[in-house]
Amino acid sequence: MKKRTFIKISSTLISGSMFSPLVSWQQGNKIKNWAGNFEFSTDNLYYASSVTQVQELLKKYSKLKVLGSRHCFNRIADSTDNLISLKEMDKVLSLDEKAGTVTVGSAMKYGQLCPYLDDKGFALHNLASLPHISIAGSCATATHGSGIKNGNLATAVSGMEMVTADGRVLELSREKDGENFLGAVVNLGALGVITKMTLNIEPTYKMRQDVYLNLPVSHLTNHFEEIMSAGYSVSLFTDWRTNDFNEVWIKSKVGEGIPFTLQSEFFDATRATKNLHPISDLSAVNCTEQMGVPGPWYERLPHFRMGFTPSSGKELQSEYFISRHNAVDAILAVQRLHEQISPHLLISEIRTIDADDLWMSPCYKQASVTIHFTWKPDWRSVSQVLPVIEKELAPFNARPHWGKLFTISPIRLQSLYEKLPDFQKLMKEYDPKGKFRNEFLNRNIYES
Numbered sequence: 256m257k258k259r260t261f262i263k264i265s266s267t268l269i270s271g272s273m274f275s276p277l278v279s280w281q282q283g284n285k286i287k288n289w290a291g292n293f294e295f296s297t298d299n300l301y302y303a304s305s306v307t308q309v310q311e312l313l314k315k316y317s318k319l320k321v322l323g324s325r326h327c328f329n330r331i332a333d334s335t336d337n338l339i340s341l342k343e344m345d346k347v348l349s350l351d352e353k354a355g356t357v358t359v360g361s362a363m364k365y366g367q368l369c370p371y372l373d374d375k376g377f378a379l380h381n382l383a384s385l386p387h388i389s390i391a392g393s394c395a396t397a398t399h400g401s402g403i404k405n406g407n408l409a410t411a412v413s414g415m416e417m418v419t420a421d422g423r424v425l426e427l428s429r430e431k432d433g434e435n436f437l438g439a440v441v442n443l444g445a446l447g448v449i450t451k452m453t454l455n456i457e458p459t460y461k462m463r464q465d466v467y468l469n470l471p472v473s474h475l476t477n478h479f480e481e482i483m484s485a486g487y488s489v490s491l492f493t494d495w496r497t498n499d500f501n502e503v504w505i506k507s508k509v510g511e512g513i514p515f516t517l518q519s520e521f522f523d524a525t526r527a528t529k530n531l532h533p534i535s536d537l538s539a540v541n542c543t544e545q546m547g548v549p550g551p552w553y554e555r556l557p558h559f560r561m562g563f564t565p566s567s568g569k570e571l572q573s574e575y576f577i578s579r580h581n582a583v584d585a586i587l588a589v590q591r592l593h594e595q596i597s598p599h600l601l602i603s604e605i606r607t608i609d610a611d612d613l614w615m616s617p618c619y620k621q622a623s624v625t626i627h628f629t630w631k632p633d634w635r636s637v638s639q640v641l642p643v644i645e646k647e648l649a650p651f652n653a654r655p656h657w658g659k660l661f662t663i664s665p666i667r668l669q670s671l672y673e674k675l676p677d678f679q680k681l682m683k684e685y686d687p688k689g690k691f692r693n694e695f696l697n698r699n700i701y702e703s
């Protein structure tokens with residue numbers, strides 16, 4: 256046994272769970288992200304199950320990073336020094352029916368929260384493609400689903416409890432903290448340890464999911480808004496190998512007083528006759544129910560089911576946000592690169608997200624379309640094709656997803672965020688000595 260591992264285990268016996276290693280996340284002594292495309296740069300992993308324990312860790316260590324559910328594909332959560340997990344802080348803390356909010360421990364996963372909310376008669380406004388991700392980690396990177404009128408998941412946050420580098424406990428809320436709150440929600444893990452999140456909720460609803468096959472890309476030119484507005488949340492999937500989108504997933508609210516017309520054809524695309532996976536070669540068993548079968552919102556908004564592997568499982572991901580005004584031109588620009596993209600690709604997805612007011616959100620003051628790439632797990636090839644895509648999308652000021660792989664230079668990236676200087680000030684205010692700074696933040700937020 257390595258000496259450091261022994262010390263951590265001994266400490267567990269002395270002081271409870273706080274210093275115990277999270278063995279299940281480790282392979283040997285190495286901790287990996289979900290995709291397994293990188294190992295974290297330290298095996299010093301501690302966990303805290305209370306604010307007091309978070310404060311003790313903050314007092315003890317001059318450098319650390321918080322882990323969520325480790326679903327990011329890049330090193331945004333990495334540390335060369337210490338990692339902490341709040342894995343046990345994953346409970347519902349209060350439900351305020353009158354205010355329309357729920358407050359949860361920040362490590363709670365959407366997949367844990369949703370059935371609870373539904374049971375109480377409530378829902379969230381949207382979800383990502385998978386429910387397996389932590390609420391704090393998802394909001395930190397502006398994780399999103401789809402829907403012309405749906406903001407990203409962080410737009411549902413109305414309050415947060417955050418412990419700053421010096422151990423102060425801050426209660427931040429949209430109502431009372433104005434600009435600082437808008438800077439702190441999509442925080443890239445740079446401001447403090449988020450211990451609680453308060454989310455806006457709404458009355459529960461039922462949804463159905465209908466899938467159509469082979470939608471000609473040419474229809475986007477005149478009908479983009481119409482296609483993407485055909486449901487509450489719409490996704491287009493393509494491998495760019497033909498002139499069609501392979502699959503169109505339309506998620507619609509259903510219920511009394513909500514009109515719904517089912518078409519056998521949708522802009523020349525035909526209705527699927529069985530459940531499908533976005534990667535058509537893979538079994539749909541991991542996917543949420545389709546074929547128009549009504550079900551709870553949280554079993555239709557994500558593409559993948561809790562308890563099952565989301566997506567392919569062996570993959571890398573990249574995604575770019577573009578102003579919706581440029582949606583069609585940007586999609587066609589990517590289509591022109593199909594020969595370079597397709598050999599390395601498992602599937603692409605097009606989604607829409609509404610504009611928001613969160614400083615570091617890629618949708619800040621910009622209704623957006625996203626072009627997503629699920630790549631084969633071959634970084635050497637992907638790292639060569641990303642600059643080609645980024646060059647093609649540069650005229651549209653494409654912003655990369657904070658939690659996925661990109662090669663855009665720091666200077667270029669920084670120029671795409673008008674509130675970056677304010678965010679840097681906020682980092683200085685909450686974390687003057689750079690306790691939460693890591694290589695990812697040093698490079699992308701500070702390098703000039």
Ligand SMILES: Cc1cc2nc3c(=O)[nH]c(=O)nc-3n(C[C@H](O)[C@H](O)[C@H](O)COP(=O)(O)OP(=O)(O)OC[C@H]3O[C@@H](n4cnc5c(N)ncnc54)[C@H](O)[C@@H]3O)c2cc1C
Pocket residue numbers: 289290320321322323324325326327328331332341361362383384385388389390391392393394395396397398399400443444445447448449450565566656658659
């Ligand atoms: C299969 C798959 C499908 C995906 N689908 C989507 C999708 O549909 N839409 C989309 O937008 N993204 C998607 N993603 C990306 C994913 O949602 C984001 O990367 C998200 O940030 C993951 O959350 P996490 O909890 O795993 O965060 P982590 O990767 O663990 O951490 C992300 C950041 O949050 C910080 N952080 C985490 N918890 C805290 C805390 N308590 N306090 C302070 N900082 C904290 C970390 O330090 C880090 O900076 C997908 C990823 C995978 C693997």
